[in-house]
Amino acid sequence: MKTAIVGAGASGVIAALSCKSKEIILIDGNDKSLKKILLTGNGRCNYWNEYIDIDKYNTDNYDILQKIISKENINKTYEFLYKLGIYPKIKNNNYYPYSNQASSVRQILEKNLTKKNIKFINNFKVNNIYKINDEFIIESTNNEKIKCDKLILATGSKAYPKTGSDGSGYELLKKFNLKINPVTPALTKLFTKEKYLWENVRSDVNIKLFVNNKFIKEEYGEVQLTMDAISGICTFNLSSIASKSLYLKKNVYVKIDFLPNIPNIIQFLDDRQKIINGNIEEILESIFNYKLMFVLLKYSNINKEKRWDDLSLIEKNILSKNIKEFKLNIIGTDTFDKSQVCTGGLSLNYINPKNMSVNDVNGLYVVGEILDVDGMCGGFNLAFAFITGYLAGSDIND
Numbered sequence: 001m002k003t004a005i006v007g008a009g010a011s012g013v014i015a016a017l018s019c020k021s022k023e024i025i026l027i028d029g030n031d032k033s034l035k036k037i038l039l040t041g042n043g044r045c046n047y048w049n050e051y052i053d054i055d056k057y058n059t060d061n062y063d064i065l066q067k068i069i070s071k072e073n074i075n076k077t078y079e080f081l082y083k084l085g086i087y088p089k090i091k092n093n094n095y096y097p098y099s100n101q102a103s104s105v106r107q108i109l110e111k112n113l114t115k116k117n118i119k120f121i122n123n124f125k126v127n128n129i130y131k132i133n134d135e136f137i138i139e140s141t142n143n144e145k146i147k148c149d150k151l152i153l154a155t156g157s158k159a160y161p162k163t164g165s166d167g168s169g170y171e172l173l174k175k176f177n178l179k180i181n182p183v184t185p186a187l188t189k190l191f192t193k194e195k196y197l198w199e200n201v202r203s204d205v206n207i208k209l210f211v212n213n214k215f216i217k218e219e220y221g222e223v224q225l226t227m228d229a230i231s232g233i234c235t236f237n238l239s240s241i242a243s244k245s246l247y248l249k250k251n252v253y254v255k256i257d258f259l260p261n262i263p264n265i266i267q268f269l270d271d272r273q274k275i276i277n278g279n280i281e282e283i284l285e286s287i288f289n290y291k292l293m294f295v296l297l298k299y300s301n302i303n304k305e306k307r308w309d310d311l312s313l314i315e316k317n318i319l320s321k322n323i324k325e326f327k328l329n330i331i332g333t334d335t336f337d338k339s340q341v342c343t344g345g346l347s348l349n350y351i352n353p354k355n356m357s358v359n360d361v362n363g364l365y366v367v368g369e370i371l372d373v374d375g376m377c378g379g380f381n382l383a384f385a386f387i388t389g390y391l392a393g394s395d396i397n398d
């Protein structure tokens with residue numbers, strides 16, 4: 001029995017390491033394996049999370065996802081990673097290698113490939129796969145051919161194509177008449193219709209996402225504001241749904257609460273005025289970054305020289321609303337080459353969650369980000385790549 005794994009990223013390498021096939025070949029279009037992993041977690045590789053659960057993911061089939069990331073599969077995969085040699089440092093439920101170096105994770109995985117004598121064929125860009133009887137034929141752009149009995153496709157998405165994941169895997173799946181759900185950028189910046197002079201301001205906020213005027217999801221955390229975009233982890237975590245909705249031509253906006261811990265702004269500023277016998281700028285200046293404060297005042301049409309207690313109730317309400325519910329219309333996302341992952345991909349409806357095999361194509365397995373599953377920031381995407389790689393690899397025993 002010969003098993004080929006196309007894609008030597010996180011999912012493909014774990015598939016290879018957990019596979020017990022007589023002959024295992026790992027194929028990649030790059031010269032080296034695991035290029036993307038070096039970029040993860042800002043070079044620290046946030047590879048796992050204490051709370052892996054379906055509410056941390058977007059997918060087209062939550063029932064199948066629930067079976068894939070069952071407690072049992074999570075535990076088995078984590079134990080496998082641990083036994084390979086990855087020792088964790090856990091911070092706020094996020095797992096990093098204790099070394100804080102993504103390169104150490106790559107080295108450990110590569111050394112294990114060598115120990116296991118797994119044949120790595122590099123610079124083999126696959127551009128066609130077909131089946132003759134029970135055998136898969138894998139063809140490269142240079143017309144080289146590799147044959148195998150079982151095939152694990154682990155080619156990733158279209159995010160950060162310079163790491164090798166250029167979306168060509170979707171085309172390979174289409175050759176088996178499998179439909180690909182629309183693929184759009186995720187874990188990415190969101191561009192706004194409005195342009196404000198708050199370049200490079202960071203603020204701890206609550207952000208609520210609305211699609212076609214319906215509240216969808218909220219996040220707390222630091223937002224980074226630029227003239228024409230918002231970013232930061234809390235924005236990223238809303239970006240998948242925003243991206244999909246924009247693709248479907250829906251109306252998308254966010255409302256930002258710049259003082260999430262203060263429920264009653266009018267009361268709060270009344271109290272501040274009593275302490276600070278000055279104008280509104282003096283009342284707000286240690287609360288907001290100056291750039292943000294001037295945007296809030298300008299947008300509320302309030303002169304910074306005025307005193308808070310001289311404002312009309314209407315003016316007070318307008319400023320209070322802008323502090324608590326600042327609306328920004330979302331008109332786009334960043335491009336694939338600057339987005340960490342993608343939404344969409346191969347529907348989970350095709351997948352047998354026991355082993356990641358494709359129901360309609362005997363011998364074919366699909367793992368990792370090429371599937372229609374994307375996770376929030378916090379190690380959930382690598383965890384999904386590892387779990388699915390492990391499930392497929394450990395299913396092949398002969």
Ligand SMILES: Cc1cc2nc3c(=O)[nH]c(=O)nc-3n(C[C@H](O)[C@H](O)[C@H](O)COP(=O)(O)OP(=O)(O)OC[C@H]3O[C@@H](n4cnc5c(N)ncnc54)[C@H](O)[C@@H]3O)c2cc1C
Binds near residue numbers: 012028154163370382
């Ligand atoms: C900047 C950045 C930071 C990130 N940080 C984190 C993080 O901290 N935590 C986290 O959980 N996730 C993070 N992610 C996401 C995570 O890296 C991915 O979800 C994960 O690597 C996906 O693994 P994969 O095996 O499915 O695909 P990939 O790792 O993309 O691997 C796919 C492989 O397939 C190969 N390939 C593709 N097409 C072909 C072809 N036609 N022929 C041959 N080979 C092919 C590619 O060369 C590549 O080696 C980050 C992503 C980026 C871009």
